[in-house]
Amino acid sequence: MDNIERIINEVNKEKVRETVEWLTHNTPYRLAGSYDEKFAAEYITDRMKQYGLEVFNQEFYTYNSNPVSSELEIISPIAIKMDSLPCAHIKSTSEEGEVFEVVYLKSGSYDDYKGIDVSGKMVLVEVSYSPPVPEKARIASSMKAAGIICMNWGNDEEVICNRGLKAVWGNPTQNTLEDIPDITGISITRKDGLKMKELCVSGQTVKIKVKAEASREWSKVHQPLGILHGNGKSEQFILVASHIDAWMPGVTCNATGNATNLEICRILAKHKDELDRDIYFVFWNGHEIAEASGSTWFVDNNWNLINDKCIGYINIDSTGVRETEIFEIKASDELIEFAERNANDSVEIDAIRAMALKKIGDQSFMGIGVPAVAQRMSYTQEVMDRNHGATLGWWNHTCEDGLDKYDIETLYKDTRVTLSLIWKLAQSHILPYNFKKKFESMEDRVMALAQKYGSDFELASLCNEVSEAGKAVELIQKRAFKITDAARIEDYNRFVMIVSRLTTNVFQTYSEKYQQDSYGYTKLSAMVPLLADLDTLNSLDKDSFEYGMVVTQLVKNKNRISDAMKQVKDFAYLYDKILRI
Template sequence: TPAAGLEGELLYVGAGGEADYADKDARGKIVLAELSYSPPRPEKTRIATANGAIGLILVNWGDDDNPSVPQGTVKPVWGNPTVDNLHLMPNLPAVGIPRLHGVPLRELCKQGTVRARIVSDADRLWKTLHQPHAHLGAGLGNHFLLLADHMDSWGGGATDNTSGNAVTLEVARVLADHKSELRRDIQVAFWQAHENGIMEGSTWFVDHYWDEIDQGQIGYINIDSPGMKHATRYEATLSPEFWTMHEEVMPAALGYVTAPKRLEKTGDQSFFGVGVPAISGRMEFSKELLERWHGAILGPWYQSVDDTMEVADKEVLAQDIRISTAYAWTLATRPVLPYDFRPNARILRETLAGYAKVADDTLGLAATIDLAKTFEQKAAAVYDRATALQRRFETGAAGGAQDDEAEAVNDAMRQISRTVIPVLGSVVGRYGQDTYGLSALKRWIPALAQVDQLAGKDPLSGDHQLWWGKLVRERNRVTDAVRTLNDLAAAIAE
C-alpha cells in the first residue's frame, strides 16, 4: 500500500469463494474474508481481484478470542512465475488479523457501512535458495520413492513444519537401516519457498528432474504439519490408486482405519501434471474441535508466532511416524506396486456421466463415457493380475521370469498413473501447474468443470460457440487419455 495506507469501504464475503460474491459488489472495496482452505488464501486473492476489490483482510480462525496474527502468502501462481503467467501475480494488498479483532469487524459490517484502512509492505524479488536433496542408493534399477516436506516456516514453525522435518528424517533413518531389503531407492527432499513463495522448491524439482521423475518415480509421500497437540485420529488424502493400499496398511500400523480421502492440489503437490501418485496425511482434530475453531484444520496457532513446542505432542507425532513408515516400507519393498486403478476408473466414469447430464449433446461425451466404462472393466482385470502376481511372490516364488513379469506390470501401471492423474486432477494438464486452490480443482476432471455453461444456450449462438470451442478441446484431450488408458490396461490384463 502507499505509506499512508489504503482506505475503502469494507465488504464481508464469508469464506471468499466464488459463490460468496453472488449479489455483492466488491468493486473499489476492501473485502473481509475468513481464513480457511475453502478456498485457500491465494484463490481468495485471485477471486477478490477478479471481482474488483482493492484490498483483502483475512480473519484468523480458532476461538473467537484467538489473539494469534496469521502470516502467509497470497500468491496464486504455483512455483516461480513465467512469461505466460506473470500477469497472475497478485497486486492486491492483503493483511491477516487476529480473530479477536476480526469478529467485531464482521459484526460491524452486518450493521451498516464500515470503512477501513490497511497498511502493508511486502517484498517481491528473486533469490537463490539451497534445497537439501539426498538419494539413499537402494534398489537395483532407476525406480524410487520420494519422501519430502517443506523446511521453511512462518512464525514459530514447530508444527509447520519442524515436526514434519522430524518425521521425514526418522522414516529415512529407518529405511536406511534396512537398505539391503529395499527393492527401490529412496530420495529425500526438504522443500524451499513453500511458504513465502508458494511451492517454488517442489515445482523446480519437477521441472529440473522431469526425465528422472517420469521414468522412475513410483510415489511421493509429502509430510506437513504432523504431531499437533489435541489431534486424535489419522486422516489420509491419497491418489485413488493408493486407496486400497491405505486400507490395508493403516490397520496394521495404527490399529484402526479411516476412509481414504481425495488428494487435493495443496501443499507441494507439484506432481499432478507428471502423474506421480501421492500421499499426504496427518493426525487431525475431532469434528467438535474443528467446529469450535471455525475449521482451523492446522490449529489456531497456524502460521503465527504461537506455533511453538507447546502446541506439539510427541505421542501424536509417534503415530504420524508409524503410518508414514508403513506407507514408505510398502512402496519400497513390494515386488508388485500396490496400485489399484478401480477407484480411478469408477471416478472417471461417474464424473463424465455427471457432466453429460448438465451439458448438451454437442460435446459428444457419450463416446468418452463408453471408453470409460471399458476402462473400468480393464482396471479390474489389471488389479486381478497384479494381485495374483504379488501373491506368487508372497508364497516364495521369485527370480528370473517372475521378476521380469513384475517389472513389466509395474512399468505399465506406472504409465497408467502418468495418464490418469492429470486427467482427474488438473486443468492445465501434464506440463503445467494449476494456480493454488483454483476453484475448478474441487471437481474431478476439472478441465470439464464448466460444461454446464453450454446448457440452455442456442448451439448457433456466439455464447455457445465460445464455450464449445474451449470445452470440446478438453473433451478431446480427455477422450484421447481414456483411449490410452484402455490400451495400457489391455497390455497388462491380457
C-alpha cells in the same frame, strides 16, 4: 517379531524430539531466503551425510516476498485501531496509507461476489480452505477489488495468521506473472474480523485506512536432497518430502514433519541393503510464501527421472499435532487401499478417515501423474467445525505455533505408521496400485455430469470410453498375482505406472501436464476439473458469444480426457497381446 515390527520399533522418541527442538531453538525464522532457512538446510544435509546418503544442498532462485509491516484503522462509522500483519506478495500502499471502503464477502468464493460490486474496495473474508487464501486473492483481483482482509479462523484467540497471496503455483513465467494478484492484503484476528463484519452487515458504509508493505523479489534458497541407494534390484525410487521453510516458530508446521522425515531417513539408511528401491528424501523450500516453488522446481528440473522412475510420493506435513484423534489419509485413488491397509495393520491407530487427495500443499506431481500419499493424525470433524475450519489448530501459521502445540506420543505414532508405509512400498515387488475404485469413481463422475448436462453437451461417449478403459485395466490387474518372472513383474509395473500417469493428469488437474494450476484453483473442486465449465455453459444463452467460446474449450477438454482413455486402452491391448500373463 515380523519384519515390519523390527523396523518401526527403531523409531526413537528422543531423536525425534531432538530434531523438533533443535529447529525451533536454533532456526525459528525459517522463511525462504532467510539466514535461518540456510542454517536449517545445512543442519539437515549434515544429518543425512551422517546417515550415509548421497547428499546435495540444492540452490535455486525463487520469486519471494518479505512481509514488512502493516497498520489498520477503521475511520468510519467508528474510529478504532486494529492489529494486523501484512500478507506476502501484496501491492504495497503509499507510505501515508490509503483509504478503502470495506465489503464483507464470507469465504471469498465466486458465489459470494454475485450481485456485489467490489471495484476499488477491500473485501473482508474468513480464512478457510474453500477456497484457500491465494485463490480468494486471485478471485478478489479478478473482481477488481483493491485489496483483501483475512480474518483468522479459530475462536476468541488473539492471534493473527501469516498469509501469502501469490496464487501462481511455483515460480512465475512470462505467461503467469500477471496472474499474481496485484492487490493490497492484510491479516487480522478473528475477534477484530467479527467486529468489522458486524459493521459491514449493519448496512453502514465502513471505511478503513491501511498502510501495508511487502517486497516482491527473487532470492536464493536452499533445498536439501538425500538419495538413499537401495540394493540395486530396481531402478525405481520413492520420493519422500517435508517442507523446511516455516513461519516463526513453525513447530507443527513443519519442524515435526521434518523430524518425521529425518527419523525415517535415519532408520532406513541402516537397512539400505534390504530396500529394493532407492528413496529420495527432499526438504522442500518455498512452500509457504512462494507457494510450492521448491517442489515445482524439483519436478521441472528432474522431469524425465521422475516420469520414468518415481513410483510414489509421500508428503509429510504437520505430524504430531496435539490432541488429534483420527488418522487421516489423503491418497491417490490407486494407493488409498494400500495406505488404509497399512494404517489398519497398526495397533496404534483407533480410527481412520480416508479420502481422495486433492491438488494442494506441494502436490506438484499431478501433472506427471505420480500417485501420492499424505497422512497424519488429525482432528475430528466436530473439533474442526468448532474452530471454524482450522484443520491444523487455531495457531497454524501464527506466532503461537510453539513447542506446546505438538505431542511427542502423537509424533511417534505418525512417524511409525508412515515409516511402515514407505518400507512396504519399497519392498513391493508388484506395485500395489489398485485402479478399480479409481475408474469407478471417474465413470461415476462423468455419468453424473452426463445426466445433468447431457441435453447441452454430449458426454455419453466419454462415459463409455472411461468404462472400457477401466475394464481393460481391471482384466490385467486380476491376473497380476500370477506373475512370478522378474522381467514380467517389471513390465507389469511399468504398465500400471503409465495408467496412473494418464488418468491422474486428466481427472485431477486442469492445466497442461507440464504446467501447474494456480494454488487452490476453483475448477479443481469440480467433479471433473476439465469439465468444470459445464455449469457456466448451462447458464448462458446458446446464441451468445461467450457460449461459443466456452463450448469450444469444453470440447477440447473432453478430447483431452478421451485421448487419455484411448491411450490406456492401447497400452492395455499391447501389454495383454505381447506380454500375456
